[in-house]
Amino acid sequence: MVAWVRLAVPAAFVASMGSPAHAIQYLTVEQSRKLSFPSATDFVPIDAQAWKVASDGKTVGRYIVDHVIGKHLYIDYAVTLDAGGHIQRVDILQYREAYGGEVRDRSWLNQFVGKNSASTLRVGADIRNISGATLSCHHLTEGIKRIVTRYGKDGR
Amino acid sequence: MLGRRVESCVAAPRAHVCVCSTRKSVLAGAMSCAIAAATGFTPSAFAQSAEKKAQPKSAPTEITSQDLLRNIACLEQRLRVLEAQKAAGTTSRQSPPQNGGEQDPCTEKEPKPWITTTTAEHLSLKVDAAAPIGKDVATPPPPPPVEVISFGAYGEIKFGRLQNPDAGGQWQTGFDAARVVLSPTYAITKNIIFNAELEFEHGGIAVDSDDKLAGSIDVEQLFIDFKIHERFNWRAPGIDLIPIGYINEHHEPNQFYSVNRPELYLGLIPSTWRAPATRVYGLLGNGLNYAFQVSQSVEDFGDSFDKRTDANIVAPGPYVGGFSIDSALGLSRTPVGDFRQLNDTLAYAGRLDYQPPWLPGFAGSVSGYYSPNTTPRGAHADSGDALGKSSLTMLDAEFRYRVPERGLELRGEYVWVAFGNPANLRANNDGDDTNNIGKTMYGYSGEIAYHFPLGTILESEWEAVPFYRYTFENFQASGFAGADLNAPTGQGQMQFHTAGIAIMPSPKLVLKLTYQKAINNDPTGANADYVLGGVGFSF
Numbered sequence: 001m002v003a004w005v006r007l008a009v010p011a012a013f014v015a016s017m018g019s020p021a022h023a024i025q026y027l028t029v030e031q032s033r034k035l036s037f038p039s040a041t042d043f044v045p046i047d048a049q050a051w052k053v054a055s056d057g058k059t060v061g062r063y064i065v066d067h068v069i070g071k072h073l074y075i076d077y078a079v080t081l082d083a084g085g086h087i088q089r090v091d092i093l094q095y096r097e098a099y100g101g102e103v104r105d106r107s108w109l110n111q112f113v114g115k116n117s118a119s120t121l122r123v124g125a126d127i128r129n130i131s132g133a134t135l136s137c138h139h140l141t142e143g144i145k146r147i148v149t150r151y152g153k154d155g156r
Numbered sequence: 157m158l159g160r161r162v163e164s165c166v167a168a169p170r171a172h173v174c175v176c177s178t179r180k181s182v183l184a185g186a187m188s189c190a191i192a193a194a195t196g197f198t199p200s201a202f203a204q205s206a207e208k209k210a211q212p213k214s215a216p217t218e219i220t221s222q223d224l225l226r227n228i229a230c231l232e233q234r235l236r237v238l239e240a241q242k243a244a245g246t247t248s249r250q251s252p253p254q255n256g257g258e259q260d261p262c263t264e265k266e267p268k269p270w271i272t273t274t275t276a277e278h279l280s281l282k283v284d285a286a287a288p289i290g291k292d293v294a295t296p297p298p299p300p301p302v303e304v305i306s307f308g309a310y311g312e313i314k315f316g317r318l319q320n321p322d323a324g325g326q327w328q329t330g331f332d333a334a335r336v337v338l339s340p341t342y343a344i345t346k347n348i349i350f351n352a353e354l355e356f357e358h359g360g361i362a363v364d365s366d367d368k369l370a371g372s373i374d375v376e377q378l379f380i381d382f383k384i385h386e387r388f389n390w391r392a393p394g395i396d397l398i399p400i401g402y403i404n405e406h407h408e409p410n411q412f413y414s415v416n417r418p419e420l421y422l423g424l425i426p427s428t429w430r431a432p433a434t435r436v437y438g439l440l441g442n443g444l445n446y447a448f449q450v451s452q453s454v455e456d457f458g459d460s461f462d463k464r465t466d467a468n469i470v471a472p473g474p475y476v477g478g479f480s481i482d483s484a485l486g487l488s489r490t491p492v493g494d495f496r497q498l499n500d501t502l503a504y505a506g507r508l509d510y511q512p513p514w515l516p517g518f519a520g521s522v523s524g525y526y527s528p529n530t531t532p533r534g535a536h537a538d539s540g541d542a543l544g545k546s547s548l549t550m551l552d553a554e555f556r557y558r559v560p561e562r563g564l565e566l567r568g569e570y571v572w573v574a575f576g577n578p579a580n581l582r583a584n585n586d587g588d589d590t591n592n593i594g595k596t597m598y599g600y601s602g603e604i605a606y607h608f609p610l611g612t613i614l615e616s617e618w619e620a621v622p623f624y625r626y627t628f629e630n631f632q633a634s635g636f637a638g639a640d641l642n643a644p645t646g647q648g649q650m651q652f653h654t655a656g657i658a659i660m661p662s663p664k665l666v667l668k669l670t671y672q673k674a675i676n677n678d679p680t681g682a683n684a685d686y687v688l689g690g691v692g693f694s695f
Contacts, residue, residue, distance in 0.1 A: 024346060024383045072306050072341035073349070096343060098351050098381055099405070105443055107513040122617065123663070124607055128517050131556045132406045135695070138663050 024094045026104060029078065032091045033063055036080035050151055059083055062151050068143035070097045070136040079112075079144055085152035086116045090144060100133035103140055112144055117152040121145040304342075310408040310694035311336035314415055318686035325683030333359045337376065347384070353377040375492065376430055387438040391449075395492050396433040399447040399507040400523045401552045401569065404429050409692025413605055413658040415670040416688070419627040419650075423484035424571050424599045425552070426454075431490055431503075443511040453501035453527035454478060454548060456535060456582050458487025461496070468498055469534030477582025478530070481591045481631045481648040485573065488530065498532035503548075520555035530575075537585035537639050547576030563607035565621075573597040577637070584638025590645050595635025601627040610659075619660045627652040646677025664695040 027035070033043065042054040043063065050064040062081040067074045073096040080089040090112045092104045102108070111127050123129050123138050130137050312334040319325045335357045342350040358371030379394030397405045403412060403421045407428055412418055421427035433451030440446050456478040457464070463475045478488030490497050507523035527548045535543040554569035574596045578584055584592045605623035612618075631648035656670035667690070674684035 026386060072308050072339070072351075073343060094346075096346070096349060096383070098349065101439075101445075102443075102511055102519070105511055105513070107443070107511075107516055111516075124619065125609065126561065128558060128560055129663075130511070131411065131519055131558075132402070134410065134663050 024096045026095065027078075027091050027093050029065060029093065032078045032093060035091065036063060036078070036089045037061065046151075061088060064147050064151055065093070066143055066147055068139040070095070070100055070103075070133075070139060073097050075103070075136060075140060077140065077143070079147045079151075081148065081152050084116070085148070086114055087112045087144070087148055087152070089113065095136075097136065100130075100136040102130045102133045103136045105130075108137075115144075115148060117149045119148070121148075306341050308339040308341065308695060309337060310339070310410075311692070312409045312415075313691040314688055315690075316415075316686065316688035318688060319683045321683040325681060333371075339377075344380070347382065349381045349383065351377060351379055351381065376428060385438065387440070388436060389438050391433075391435045391437065393432065393434040395430050396435060396449065396451070398429040398431060398433070398451065398505050398525060399435070399437075399449055400429065400505060400525050400550060401425050401571065402521060402554050402556065403427060408694035409668075409690070410660065410663060410666045410694050413603075413621055413623040413666075413668065413670075414625065414654050414656060414672070415668045415690035416672075416686075418569075418601060418603075418625065419629065419652045419654070420569055420571050420599050420601055423486040424573065424597060424629060424631075425550075426485045426487075426489055429489060430492065432492055432497075440508075443513050445509045447505075447507045447509075449505045451503050451505065452490045452497055453499050453503040454485065454488040454530055455490050455497070455499040455532045456488060456530045456543075456546070457498055457532040458483075464496070464498060465534075468496060470498065470532050470536065471534070472536070472540075474538060474586065475582070477586065478532075479575070479581055479593055480583045481593060481644070484597055484629075484631050498534075499530065500533075501527055501529045503527035515557075517558045517560045518555065519557075520553070523552045525550040531580055535580075535582060537582075538587040539585075539639060541585075541639070543580040543582065543585060545577065546580040549574045549576075558607075563609075565605040565607065567603040567605075567625075568601065570600040571598060578635060579637035581638065584636065584640050587640065589641040589643040590647075592632065592636050592638060592640055592642050592644060594632040595637075596633040597629075597631045598633060599627065599629035601625055614661065616662045621658045621660065623654075623656060623658065625652070625654040627654065645679070647682070648676075650674065650676040650682060664693060666690075666692045668692065 033040070037053050037055070037060060039055050040053045040060065041056055043051040044054065046052055046062070049066060050062060052059060053061045053063050061083050064079045064081070065076070066079065067076045069075070074094070075092065075096070076094040078089075078091045078093055079087060080091075082088045090109045092109070095101050095104055108128060108130060112121070115121055115126075120126060121141055121144065123141050127137070127141050313332070314334050315331045317327050317329050320328050335355055337353050337355045339351070339353045341352075344350055353376040354373070355376045356371065356373050359369050360371045360373055362369040375395055377395055377397060379396050380392045382390040382392065384390060399405060401421065403418055404425055404427045407417060407421070416422065417427055431451040431454075433449050435447055435449035437447040438445065457470060457475065458478040458480070459475040463471050463473075465471050476487065479485055480487065490499065503525060504527075505523065505525040507521055509519070509521045511519045525548070529545040530548045531543055531545050537543060550571065550573045552569065552571045554567070556565070556567045558565045575581060575593065578593055578595055581593055603623060603625040605621050608620045608622075610618035610620055627650075629648075629650045629652075631650075632644050636642045652675075653673040654670060655672075656668060659667045661667070669687075669689050671687050672685060674682035676682040
């Protein structure tokens with residue numbers, strides 16, 4: 001046991017240095033915005049959770065931050081819409097649950113890319129379920145569906 | 157049940173400002189706006205009054221912070237004019253004083269919308285201030301609501317007809333309130349999170365015998381997670397599940413389609429396998445997660461507390477071992493309370509979970525468990541001879557694959573267990589020649605299921621999942637050693653054909669119907685077939 005601690009703790013520390021992410025705060029809003037709109041010049045608040053994004057005076061999309069409950073605790077996430085109201089990117093900002101963090105997987109989140117308010121967004125049909133993260137999958141999908149319905153219509 | 161529903165902080169509709177047609181209302185509106193913008197407070201009565209007087213039904217117009225600043229400056233200028241007029245005793249309209257070369261904010265080359273208060277939506281103006289051109293607005297997103305302790309729950313109810321092997325295979329009708337589990341969770345800080353599971357099984361327990369309750373109430377999980385880094389987190393010592401296989405840690409009834417848990421988890425993996433333990437876990441790479449756990453070892457003791465002394469050793473005389481050909485490892489879980497463990501040994505378990513990005517819908521894991529010694533203090537043969545050490549090694553590999561955009565789902569699993577020294581196992585030294593254990597045990601299963609959408613019923617999307625699972629288990633593979641004579645009857649070699657349907661009105665609820673045919677090599681048969689219905693929930 002002591003030997004294991006001697007080996008594992010430094011190894012984990014070194015491994016940790018390779019990534020800026022923290023255990024539950026995987027991305028800040030600022031980091032997420034930069035990933036979504038690297039060339040944006042303006043983030044104009046629409047309301048308390050949504051921003052209209054402009055680049056050199058031209059609207060390029062919307063950026064929305066929201067949270068849903070996973071199984072027990074809140075999941076903070078961000079949705080990026082392009083100017084036409086299509087989902088451009090989804091990021092998990094904070095995930096607090098003991099289990100189910102697989103929803104942070106980029107290949108799962110990328111399933112939402114290109115969807116819009118007319119998309120069905122149903123787990124098991126066009127969105128894969130992740131075994132062990134069933135409730136997180138469903139709740140995130142429902143939240144994203146609400147966001148794209150609210151902010152994605154007519155590209156408003 | 158705080159925090160159990162899906163919540164979204166989608167906020168109120170975007171505020172609009174409207175173009176007004178009269179200067180009077182402009183002044184009132186601009187003043188109101190200025191106050192609202194400066195203080196975050198909107199005098200709604202005043203605002204509504206102004207709106208009633210002069211609110212046109214014009215189309216909503218977006219306003220920028222430049223518009224707002226211009227209007228405030230203009231308002232300030234006009235107030236100065238009014239004050240000057242009042243001081244001079246005149247009411248004639250004069251041009252506002254000019255300050256050198258400073259531009260008059262009220263004389264825009266391009267017409268800008270005037271601000272007026274309209275409705276309560278105006279409150280959002282305080283966050284609707286536009287960003288300066290070329291700059292980001294550092295308005296933080298709304299934080300989640302304050303975390304309080306929340307309770308999840310899952311449970312299973314079973315009913316139907318089943319063969320009773322102790323009654324010679326007689327079919328009997330019965331019911332079992334198998335379990336209801338409450339799972340409190342509390343975020344002590346955003347990085348320190350409490351979790352527990354409080355389980356009531358088989359209807360619970362009661363003091364009075366005429367209540368006819370012989371279930372249990374126990375703490376199935378109890379731990380605090382320290383979320384340090386996505387690659388390295390620590391679960392403080394507590395009651396934790398052994399990270400082996402998939403179902404042991406994900407045993408809610410909506411995680412499997414049969415009424416009973418998959419057969420590999422009914423003994424070979426003694427689900428729900430929990431122990432005093434601590435672990436580290438995290439992300440290793442893209443889709444690859446790890447867990448490493450140190451726990452109190454399983455023990456080769458499966459009898460009641462009456463068979464252990466206050467000195468925490470096995471009492472003299474016959475006792476039931478923790479490993480057997482009937483229940484595999486099912487009786488070997490160590491106690492989690494009152495320092496009553498019979499073994500000083502620490503066991504080590506680890507698991508790697510992988511969801512390959514290049515194969516969407518696939519998830520799998522490999523896991524292992526090793527205890528250097530499972531022999532309890534005071535372990536003895538029926539002859540009275542002391543039993544020495546014996547290690548235990550378990551390896552598991554499993555996968556789950558849901559074909560993307562299709563209903564097909566496949567699962568498979570293999571479990572292998574090795575005993576270091578079978579000659580020291582209680583089952584091989586208890587005077588029963590038919591329940592002996594070999595050097596190894598193993599089992600495997602394959603499952604196919606198909607998800608059929610049933611459409612929207614009672615405002616939710618229903619799904620039917622027919623499935624079939626084949627399971628093979630061998631609890632006495634080879635290498636017997638011990639004081640007993642070795643005369644196995646073949647009951648340790650088993651096959652299970654399990655088929656049924658799971659109907660899921662929601663991912664949180666499942667209605668099940670399962671038929672199972674159990675076969676073993678015992679001449680009297682397994683006598684363990686069943687037709688069971690079930691209701692499971694998890695939320």
